[in-house]
Amino acid sequence: MSAWKEKLRRVVTVEPVIFFYMTSTFIVTPAYQQMIITKVCQALLKNETLCSNPKHHKGDEEIQTTASYILLLFNATLSLVSIPPAIMLGSWSDRAGRRWVMAFPSLLSLLSGGLLLAVSLLGNISVYWTLLAAALTGLTGGHVSIFLSSFSYLADLTMGSSSSRTLRMAVAESMIFVGGTVGFLLGGFLQQEFGLKAAFAAYIGCHVLALLYIALWLRDPSTGRNTCIAEQCSPEDQSRLNILKYAKLSFKAVFKRRSGQERLKLHFLILCTFINNLVAVGDQSILLLYLMYEPREFTTALFGVFNSVRMLLLGFGLLGLFPVLMRCIKEMTLAKLSAVFRIASYVLLAFSNNTWMVFLVAVVGAPAGISQAVIRSLSSAIVGPDEQGAMFSFSASVEATCILIASTIFNGLYPLTLTTVPGMPYIIMAVFMLIVLILLQWISEMPATHPRLVLSD
Incomplete structure (x- = not known):
C-alpha cells in the first residue's frame, strides 16, 4: 500500500494545486470586477436599487470608464507588489523546496479574500479598499509563484525525459483551464443565486483546500534541490543567502553564456511567455466590461457560461487534442498552429456583435493553450537541474509585470475606443500574438537544443 501511494504521488503532483488556485482566481475575478462596477455606480448615481441590477446601468459610459x-x-497594485517576490522565490525554492513557495500565495489569499468579503458586506466602505486586497495577493507573487514552483517541480520530476516533460507540463497547464471552467461556472452560479459574498467565501474555501493538499499529500522531489550554483557553493553562501543573492541567481540563470544559440533561444522563449501572458491578462481585464456593453449585453450568468465553455475547450485542447497530435506533429509546429488559432479567435471576438459569435470564439480558440505548454517545456530543457527554479522565477517575474502593462494598455485603451471601435483592444491582442508566431518560427529555425553546457564568462 505504501509503494502504491508513493507511485501515485509521482503521478498526481502539482496539478491539484494549480487547479485549486486557478479555480479560486476565476471565481474571484468576475466577482471583484462586478463589485467594483456596482460600487462605482453607487458612488456616481447614489441609487442602490438601480445599481444592484447590472441590466439598469451596463450601458452607462461614465460607469464603464470609471470602473475600467x-x-x-x-x-x-497586484503587478507591482508581485514582481519582487516572483524574482526571488524560484531561486529560494531550488534550495528550500517547492512546497513552501506553493503554499505562500494561498496563505495571503485567505486574508485578501476576507477583505473582499468585508468590502462586499459593508455597503458604505470605499471601493478603493479592494486595492489593499490586491496588494495582499501580490505579496507572495500570486499566480506566478504557483506557476514557477509547480513547473519547477515537474522539471525536477521529469529530468532527462523531454517528451514526458512536455506532456506533464501540458497536463499541468490544462489545470489552468479546467480550474477556469469550474471557477467561472461556480462563480457565476454563486453570484446569481447567493450574491458576491458567496463567491468570495468559495474563493477562501479553495485556498484552504490547496493548503491542506500541499501539507498532507505533496512531497518535494529529491532531484534538483539544495544544490549549489557556480561560485555560490562557499560555506558562507550555503549558510546564509540573502534576498539580493536569490534575485541575482535568477538573473544569472537567464543571462549566463550557453552553447550555440541556447541563451538567445531562452530569451526568445521568455519573451513569448511575456506576450502570451500580456494578452491573457488583458483579455480577462476588459472581457466582462466588453461583453456587458451593447450590442452583446451579456448577463453575469451568461458571462460565466461563456468563460466556462471557453476554458473547458482550452483544457480539452491540452488534455485531449495535444497528446494525440504529438504522435504525428512536432511540438514546435503545434505551438505555431496554436498561435494562429489564438489570433483568429481574438479577431473574431473583436467583431462579435451577438451571442453565437462570442461562443464561436471559444471553439476557434480551443487549441490556444498548447503554445505556452511547449514554451515552458523548451525553456526548462535549456537550463540545468539546479537552475529550474531560478529560470522559472525570472520568467514569473516577467509575467508579473504583464499585469501592470496589460492593464495600462487595455484598460486604458478600452474607454478611448468604446464609442467608436469597442473591439479594438482585441485587434491589438491579435497583433501581439502575431509577434509570438514570428518568434516561434525564428526559434524553430535555430539549431536544436544541445546538451547543457555553460561557458565561462
Whole structure:
C-alpha cells in the first residue's frame, strides 16, 4: 500500500494545486470586477436599487470608464507588489523546496479574500479598499509563484525525459483551464443565486483546500534541490543567502553564456511567455466590461457560461487534442498552429456583435493553450537541474509585470475606443500574438537544443 501511494504521488503532483488556485482566481475575478462596477455606480448615481441590477446601468459610459480605470489601479497594485517576490522565490525554492513557495500565495489569499468579503458586506466602505486586497495577493507573487514552483517541480520530476516533460507540463497547464471552467461556472452560479459574498467565501474555501493538499499529500522531489550554483557553493553562501543573492541567481540563470544559440533561444522563449501572458491578462481585464456593453449585453450568468465553455475547450485542447497530435506533429509546429488559432479567435471576438459569435470564439480558440505548454517545456530543457527554479522565477517575474502593462494598455485603451471601435483592444491582442508566431518560427529555425553546457564568462 505504501509503494502504491508513493507511485501515485509521482503521478498526481502539482496539478491539484494549480487547479485549486486557478479555480479560486476565476471565481474571484468576475466577482471583484462586478463589485467594483456596482460600487462605482453607487458612488456616481447614489441609487442602490438601480445599481444592484447590472441590466439598469451596463450601458452607462461614465460607469464603464470609471470602473475600467479602477480595475487598472487594482491590476497595477497586484503587478507591482508581485514582481519582487516572483524574482526571488524560484531561486529560494531550488534550495528550500517547492512546497513552501506553493503554499505562500494561498496563505495571503485567505486574508485578501476576507477583505473582499468585508468590502462586499459593508455597503458604505470605499471601493478603493479592494486595492489593499490586491496588494495582499501580490505579496507572495500570486499566480506566478504557483506557476514557477509547480513547473519547477515537474522539471525536477521529469529530468532527462523531454517528451514526458512536455506532456506533464501540458497536463499541468490544462489545470489552468479546467480550474477556469469550474471557477467561472461556480462563480457565476454563486453570484446569481447567493450574491458576491458567496463567491468570495468559495474563493477562501479553495485556498484552504490547496493548503491542506500541499501539507498532507505533496512531497518535494529529491532531484534538483539544495544544490549549489557556480561560485555560490562557499560555506558562507550555503549558510546564509540573502534576498539580493536569490534575485541575482535568477538573473544569472537567464543571462549566463550557453552553447550555440541556447541563451538567445531562452530569451526568445521568455519573451513569448511575456506576450502570451500580456494578452491573457488583458483579455480577462476588459472581457466582462466588453461583453456587458451593447450590442452583446451579456448577463453575469451568461458571462460565466461563456468563460466556462471557453476554458473547458482550452483544457480539452491540452488534455485531449495535444497528446494525440504529438504522435504525428512536432511540438514546435503545434505551438505555431496554436498561435494562429489564438489570433483568429481574438479577431473574431473583436467583431462579435451577438451571442453565437462570442461562443464561436471559444471553439476557434480551443487549441490556444498548447503554445505556452511547449514554451515552458523548451525553456526548462535549456537550463540545468539546479537552475529550474531560478529560470522559472525570472520568467514569473516577467509575467508579473504583464499585469501592470496589460492593464495600462487595455484598460486604458478600452474607454478611448468604446464609442467608436469597442473591439479594438482585441485587434491589438491579435497583433501581439502575431509577434509570438514570428518568434516561434525564428526559434524553430535555430539549431536544436544541445546538451547543457555553460561557458565561462
